[in-house]
Amino acid sequence: MNDATTNGRIGSDPFRPIAGRAQIVVTGRIPDSGLEILRASGEVWAWTEDEPIPTDVRDARLADADAAVTLLTDRVDHAFLAAAPKLRVVANVAVGYDNVDVAACNARGVAVTNTPGVLTDATADLTLALLLMVTRRLGEGERLIRSGTHWKWGMAMMLGTGVQGRRLGVVGLGAIGEAVATRARAFGMDIVYHNRSAVDRETERRLGATLVTLDELLATSDVVSLHCPSSEATHHLIDDAALASMRSDSFLINTARGPIVDEAALVEALTSGTIAGAALDVYENEPDVHPGLLGLDNVVMVPHLGSATVETRSAMADLAARNVVAILAGDEPLTPVGGR
Structure with missing residues (x-):
């Protein structure tokens, strides 16, 4: 292992700051490529356990x-910042940053970055797979x-729904949407x-997409596929009323953030037949479902x-690390979040 990096393990503390070198804390496991980039700018302490x-x-x-490199499971709040009086940058390894109190960071002069794109x-x-x-x-x-259940092919067996000619409603037509x-x-x-x-007319033309109200989209x-950020404005955007306005043969997909959907209301809608089905990658009280x-x-x-994917997680870690390198060198970050 490179001498400039030490691992975090409970009951083991080989880390001692070296005077004159920037101190970089990585709060969770990230790909080695990101750590290599960070080593160019300072002494790295990385938490490497699964818990x-x-x-x-x-x-x-x-x-x-x-500098701190954080994951979406970290809460970067007043307590986090109070423990880090020298902090200059929080590099969040995620495109979303609802886990980071950006205003509190800005008030302390701490830059915040994310990993969009x-x-x-x-x-x-x-x-699309979901x-x-x-x-x-x-x-x-x-x-x-x-399950080992006996089955036999038949014309009526486990019939699904085709997607050709069907309408996809995208809530949040940003890069992912x-x-x-x-x-x-x-x-x-x-x-x-x-x-x-x-969005711009060329994008609408290329996608054949039409801007509609949320009510019309749901109805x-x-x-319905969710790609909006998680915020106070979008908390429980999909609640019992929104689900009731959807068609009984429609489907909901959430690969954005869990709190956008009222999970209890979704259970009721799926159980009662208010909507036909849902596909979820994120959860309101993650990792609890x-x-x-x-x-x-x-x-x-x-x-x-x-x-x-191996490629994507490596690219995310690398971008977060490059943001840290830029800030520590006195340069502008590549992908700043507000206030910088």
């Missing part, structure tokens, strides 16, 4: 930290085979979208795999 870093261990490291294709691919899984009942089919719409268009789907403002779409979802055949669930 979350204990708060007392984290705070002890942050006391001397000039590099996970767009991976998340869009997963969204769309096909839930509409074609692929999860049910696999469970049937694995646009990539999803591009893929869905190739599958023969029609596209409507809801944004705070319209007319065969598949509402127990009512677990026994339902009309929901597909995967454990937050949107960016889970």
